[in-house]
Amino acid sequence: xxxxxxxxxxxxxxxxxxxxxxxxxxxxxxxxxxxxxxxxxxxxxxxxxxxxxxxxxxxxxxxxxxxxxxxxxxxxxxxxxxxxxxxxxxxxxxxxxxxxxxxxxxxxxxxxxxxxxxxxxxxxxxxxxxxxxxxxxxxxxxxxxxxxxxxxxxxxxxxxxxxxxx
Amino acid sequence: xxxxxxxxxxxxxxxxxxxxxxxxxxxxxxxxxxxxxxxxxxxxxxxxxxxxxxxxxxxxxxxxxxxxxxxxxxxxxxxxxxxxxxxxxxxxxxxxxxxxxxxxxxxxxxxxxxxxxxxxxxxxxxxxxxxxxxxxxxxxxxxxxxxxxxxxxxx
Numbered sequence: 001x002x003x004x005x006x007x008x009x010x011x012x013x014x015x016x017x018x019x020x021x022x023x024x025x026x027x028x029x030x031x032x033x034x035x036x037x038x039x040x041x042x043x044x045x046x047x048x049x050x051x052x053x054x055x056x057x058x059x060x061x062x063x064x065x066x067x068x069x070x071x072x073x074x075x076x077x078x079x080x081x082x083x084x085x086x087x088x089x090x091x092x093x094x095x096x097x098x099x100x101x102x103x104x105x106x107x108x109x110x111x112x113x114x115x116x117x118x119x120x121x122x123x124x125x126x127x128x129x130x131x132x133x134x135x136x137x138x139x140x141x142x143x144x145x146x147x148x149x150x151x152x153x154x155x156x157x158x159x160x161x162x163x164x165x166x
Numbered sequence: 167x168x169x170x171x172x173x174x175x176x177x178x179x180x181x182x183x184x185x186x187x188x189x190x191x192x193x194x195x196x197x198x199x200x201x202x203x204x205x206x207x208x209x210x211x212x213x214x215x216x217x218x219x220x221x222x223x224x225x226x227x228x229x230x231x232x233x234x235x236x237x238x239x240x241x242x243x244x245x246x247x248x249x250x251x252x253x254x255x256x257x258x259x260x261x262x263x264x265x266x267x268x269x270x271x272x273x274x275x276x277x278x279x280x281x282x283x284x285x286x287x288x289x290x291x292x293x294x295x296x297x298x299x300x301x302x303x304x305x306x307x308x309x310x311x312x313x314x315x316x317x318x319x320x321x
Binding site: 004005006007008009010011017020022028029031032035036046047048050051052054055056059060063065066082084153154155156157158 | 169170171172173174175176178179180182183185186190191194195198199201202205231232234235236237
């Protein structure tokens with residue numbers, strides 16, 4: 001399996017770049033899949049999430065307080081866009097300062113579930129991003145990925161090859 | 167290593183943006199900007215969430231998280247309290263005099279009384295005057311042609 005990072009033109013702006021991930025063989029980003037999966041049941045929440053991401057890209061940047069931090073391991077940047085307890089959807093992301101957000105997938109969060117690991121779908125999405133974050137960090141350390149001078153863009157090899165491990 | 171970022175345009179995302187009404191988009195944007203302003207004020211005071219809670223006599227830290235999430239619909243009382251403890255202006259209540267701009271347009275015309283005698287007819291000086299209906303004619307002209315008028319308006 002391979003995946004690559006792409007910059008979402010519709011949501012990115014002067015304040016932050018919003019990226020998502022395309023898995024090889026698929027035609028949509030993980031964020032688009034998240035929208036498609038939940039459009040039927042939680043459309044108003046999706047409209048709100050999408051608009052907030054648009055404001056982040058164009059007006060405010062990805063300030064920490066708009067996200068729930070520490071959704072992964074210490075220092076891996078895994079977070080979720082803030083969701084109210086009474087809301088239904090959770091969207092996972094990787095954040096690099098206030099300038100870059102990589103949108104992963106997510107799904108409905110059920111109120112009777114206390115730990116992430118009790119929800120198979122959310123666990124899968126969360127752990128995929130944890131692994132990707134590790135791979136991005138490795139590429140940064142190996143200087144295969146760098147940042148533009150304004151920190152708004154990744155520069156370098158944004159394709160990740162999982163085939164060696166398949 | 168200068169591989170450019172792949173730009174991805176999505177009809178799914180753009181359609182979703184279009185479906186959100188401009189009024190709702192503006193509300194969401196303003197809530198987020200307000201949250202960012204409050205966060206900046208907390209940081210400017212070098213406060214932590216606990217300091218703000220203490221200043222407001224509150225005890226539930228999750229309320230601050232909610233306030234700063236950019237999704238909260240504040241009451242005016244909460245905003246007044248935040249203004250007081252943070253020393254920032256979040257709601258502008260001052261009635262500033264409205265800036266009124268008035269523009270006047272003057273059309274300046276000069277009324278020139280021409281007294282013409284029969285001898286004046288045929289004189290080249292009136293050649294450009296146009297119609298001459300009688301011995302006296304009021305001729306209006308703008309300042310632009312005032313020199314010509316002075317020339318014409320001889321007794």
